[in-house]
Amino acid sequence: MTAALDHAAAPAAPAAVPADWAGAAPAPIGVDQAFNGYVAATVVHALDRLGIWDRLEHDPLLDLRALAAETGPAVRERVLREVVRAAAGCGWLRLQDDGGTALLTTAGQEMIRMRGYFTWGVGGYAEVFAQAHRIVSGEAEFGTGVLRDEAMVALGSGQNDRSFMAGTLDEVLADVDFSTLADLGSGISARVSRVVGNRPGTRGLGLDISGPATELGHRTIAEAGLSGRVEAIRTDVLDVCHRAAHRDKLAEVDTVMSFFLLHDLLADPATRPHTFTRLREAFPSARTFVFADTMLRPDAEGAQTLPVFSLGYELAHALMGVPLHTKETYEELFAAAGLVPRRTVPFGTPHSWLYVLEAR
Numbered sequence: 316m317t318a319a320l321d322h323a324a325a326p327a328a329p330a331a332v333p334a335d336w337a338g339a340a341p342a343p344i345g346v347d348q349a350f351n352g353y354v355a356a357t358v359v360h361a362l363d364r365l366g367i368w369d370r371l372e373h374d375p376l377l378d379l380r381a382l383a384a385e386t387g388p389a390v391r392e393r394v395l396r397e398v399v400r401a402a403a404g405c406g407w408l409r410l411q412d413d414g415g416t417a418l419l420t421t422a423g424q425e426m427i428r429m430r431g432y433f434t435w436g437v438g439g440y441a442e443v444f445a446q447a448h449r450i451v452s453g454e455a456e457f458g459t460g461v462l463r464d465e466a467m468v469a470l471g472s473g474q475n476d477r478s479f480m481a482g483t484l485d486e487v488l489a490d491v492d493f494s495t496l497a498d499l500g501s502g503i504s505a506r507v508s509r510v511v512g513n514r515p516g517t518r519g520l521g522l523d524i525s526g527p528a529t530e531l532g533h534r535t536i537a538e539a540g541l542s543g544r545v546e547a548i549r550t551d552v553l554d555v556c557h558r559a560a561h562r563d564k565l566a567e568v569d570t571v572m573s574f575f576l577l578h579d580l581l582a583d584p585a586t587r588p589h590t591f592t593r594l595r596e597a598f599p600s601a602r603t604f605v606f607a608d609t610m611l612r613p614d615a616e617g618a619q620t621l622p623v624f625s626l627g628y629e630l631a632h633a634l635m636g637v638p639l640h641t642k643e644t645y646e647e648l649f650a651a652a653g654l655v656p657r658r659t660v661p662f663g664t665p666h667s668w669l670y671v672l673e674a675r
């Protein structure tokens with residue numbers, strides 16, 4: 316991970332792109348890699364939903380008989396063993412004791428760390444990808460006949476946050492003074508809960524359009540013991556911007572965060588040039604905006620290697636009709652709204668940047 320750029324000290328310094336954002340997966344992708352990758356992705360997600368990765372995280376040795384007994388009364392033990400065998404075939408587990416136990420490998424440890432991508436892709440977008448041909452032909456449309464699983468999208472983002480983004484955000488927020496924080500597109504409210512929980516005396520709001528994600532958010536807040544300090548509200552952030560929904564609560568917010576939502580807010584070309592100005596107006600007391608999003612890969616066409624995530628992110632949004640933008644476009648839109656970058660930091664997922672912006 317490269318160091319953050321401090322724009323107060325060096326306003327025009329170009330940001331360095333982390334080397335791993337180019338990826339190591341070769342393009343062209345071979346037939347065997349493509350097919351096995353597809354199956355392997357479903358296996359990662361199955362292990363996640365069955366709680367097997369969680370178990371392995373705590374104890375790298377899995378007793379398959381105990382696993383079957385604890386998976387539920389209707390468990391199909393033979394199928395469960397086959398799913399575990401498939402994970403072993405992918406090299407993430409090593410079967411031992413005539414298949415009675417499975418040991419987590421180093422590659423499996425890495426998969427646990429990165430499994431949020433699979434919750435996002437397989438859990439969240441499987442139907443969108445599977446219906447790509449019907450979306451293209453005009454037989455189906457995203458949002459009516461074809462849906463994503465919003466709770467899985469939010470859960471996958473939350474898993475990735477915990478695994479490899481939280482440290483960067485905490486380091487960046489250490490320099491930000493706040494008392495009331497709003498997180499736009501807060502998903503399961505994990506991030507706003509963690510940030511508020513770590514700073515005594517602060518309060519937080521998590522705003523998200525998704526009913527299922529907001530429900531999970533209520534649970535996250537209660538489990539973190541933050542009821543009364545953090546509130547999850549189901550709302551469309553565009554209503555907050557354009558129709559001043561929840562005006563009273565938002566008036567107290569001094570710092571606004573948003574992670575991996577901005578591209579949705581910028582989808583409509585008619586409102587795009589003014590979206591950040593409207594956001595500033597919706598939060599009249601906010602002086603600091605902490606924004607992160609995944610941006611278009613520069614030079615994607617000629618790339619000889621692929622990183623994790625980018626291809627899926629770009630295709631999923633194309634199928635949903637949501638345009639993506641370059642880093643330069645974000646920076647032009649920030650500037651037009653009087654939002655001046657104080658810091659710009661690479662943010663874990665390839666081609667994702669975190670900005671601390673000052674409202675001037």
Ligand SMILES: C[S@@+](CC[C@H](N)C(=O)[O-])C[C@H]1O[C@@H](n2cnc3c(N)ncnc32)[C@H](O)[C@@H]1O
Nearest residue numbers: 469472473500501502523524525551552574575
């Ligand atoms: C990719 S997820 C990111 C979740 C979370 N910020 C994170 O980083 O873990 C995007 C979230 O934005 C929410 N969302 C999308 N459009 C929205 C809108 N117009 N208003 C509020 N939330 C929205 C989705 O429901 C989803 O939870």
